[in-house]
Amino acid sequence: MFELSEEHRAIREAVRAVCEAKVAPHAAEVDERAEFPQAAYEALAASDFAAPHVPEAYGGAGADALATAIVIEEVARACVSSSLIPAVNKLGTMPLLLDGSEELKQRFLSPVAAGEAMFSYCLSEPEAGSDAASMRTRASRDGDDWVLDGVKRWITNAGVSQYYTVFAVTDPDKGSRGISCFVVDKDDEGVSFGAPEKKLGIKGSPTREVYLDKVRVPADRLVGEVDGGFGLAMRVLDHTRVTIAAQAVGVAQGALDFALGYVKERTQFGRPVADFQGLQFLLADAGMKIEAARQLTYAAAGRSERGDADLTFFGAAAKCFASDVAMEVTTNAVQALGGYGYTKDYPVERMMRDAKITQIYEGTNQVQRIVVARQLLDGVQSRL
Incomplete structure (x- = not known):
């Protein structure tokens, strides 16, 4: 018979206590005002629940996939908008964890683990939703840099997150085999955001377009191999x-x-x-x-x-x-x-x-x- 370990049960109790005290009381107001749940973020970050999946080597709690799922489950039980904090932090950082260089991991995972930054994931576009391979955002090589141009749509926590994993076409002749992944900082010149979408639900989690206008990214911010995105x-x-x-x-x-x-x-x-x-x-x-x-x-x-x-x-x-x-x-x-x-x-x-x-x-x-x-x-x- 399947049974959670004592450690996993303790994680559930701990995150439930945080949510009952600091997340649930704000859930209705967050929804009504369509505001990012800052109080929930601060409470989750202080308890190592904002990005529990980040390995200890980069300053994180090193929670396994089951523990991370339990954290997200418990936060969503109180406030789904707030549950997108740990969920999207995992989504945005997962490319680095799977294929990123050690330098990239040290540089970008540590601030997320410390509660100093969040990470979003930029795959979808206005004409590329379920058909992600038809994306039009381009990344062109220019010396030691890549220059990104395009629009990403339906980006969760856009504008609030500091970092973005952006997928772009690096070889248009290869179709899906000509796409690469890059880390973009919202402070990079040429990065801007559209107005927040007016949504049916998850109103406390901003969903916006991300505009990339000749955004210059150093080659060391490529995640994995060229065309392997x-x-x-x-x-x-x-x-x-x-x-x-x-x-x-x-x-x-x-x-x-x-x-x-x-x-x-x-x-x-x-x-x-x-x-x-x-x-x-x-x-x-x-x-x-x-x-x-x-x-x-x-x-x-x-x-x-x-x-x-x-x-x-x-x-x-x-x-x-x-x-x-x-x-x-x-x-x-x-x-x-x-x-x-x-x-x-x-x-x-x-x-x-x-x-x-x-x-x-x-x-x-x-x-x-x-x-x-x-x-x-x-x-x-x-x-x-």
């Missing part, structure tokens, strides 16, 4: 889809927890509404599906930590399943509260809006099903 981007997503699955589990659990408390107190026809079988079935389905999603997410996290050959299957399956569960559970939590669930006086309507994005970013669930199907056709399940 697309494969790197896909490997990164194999790992970080696990974090989105954890985020989805967290918001689903938060919605169920609130609904459970509400239905035990709310009375109709002279009895708590929790006594009615129709509502009990809704709650039972939520509990079962959340736990199934959690176990699949933790299994995927273990494979991420080990770099197992079947990580692609598990990462996509966990992200797809958990996010579908999150959308179902949060919607049903609104239903459980009836008319009150539809108001901003209660958090479940925010959780429902926040949950929706987990079905879309880091690969839509339609794309995840394509990935899973290809893995099955390739025989991955027969090797489990």
Whole structure:
């Protein structure tokens, strides 16, 4: 029987305590004002939960993939916008962890671990979403530098993050095999940002375009090999889809927890509404599906930590399943509260809006099903 280690249970207790004291109290206001959750960032950074995955060699806590997933799950249980702090820090730094030089890691991971900077990931473009290989951002060699020109869209925490891993075309004749990855600093000349997107949910996490106008980047900020960027981007997503699955589990659990408390107190026809079988079935389905999603997410996290050959299957399956569960559970939590669930006086309507994005970013669930199907056709399940 699977059981969390004592260390992992302690991490859950610690991050839950931080979230209950410093994150959850600000969640509604962060959503209402569409402001970056600075108080949550400061609290998470002070507790080594803003980027727990950064190895100890670079000043980080060195949390494994499962511990990082637990951190993100617990933060999302309180505030999904805030959970994008550790989640996007991992997404942005993962290219360096997989393929970066030691110099790059020392230079850029240490400030993130210290809570002095955040890291975002720039893959998508206005005409390159699910079809990332059709990106148009160019990187041209000029002596010892690369010069980047283009626009990146849907960049989470853009403008707040100090650093960005940017994917750009270095050889347009090679298609997906002509893309490279670079580290860009927001203080580099030529970097600017669009207006924040007006979104359905995760309003406290800014989503903006990143404009690159002849941004000159030293050659030592290339991540991995020239023209090796697309494969790197896909490997990164194999790992970080696990974090989105954890985020989805967290918001689903938060919605169920609130609904459970509400239905035990709310009375109709002279009895708590929790006594009615129709509502009990809704709650039972939520509990079962959340736990199934959690176990699949933790299994995927273990494979991420080990770099197992079947990580692609598990990462996509966990992200797809958990996010579908999150959308179902949060919607049903609104239903459980009836008319009150539809108001901003209660958090479940925010959780429902926040949950929706987990079905879309880091690969839509339609794309995840394509990935899973290809893995099955390739025989991955027969090797489990």
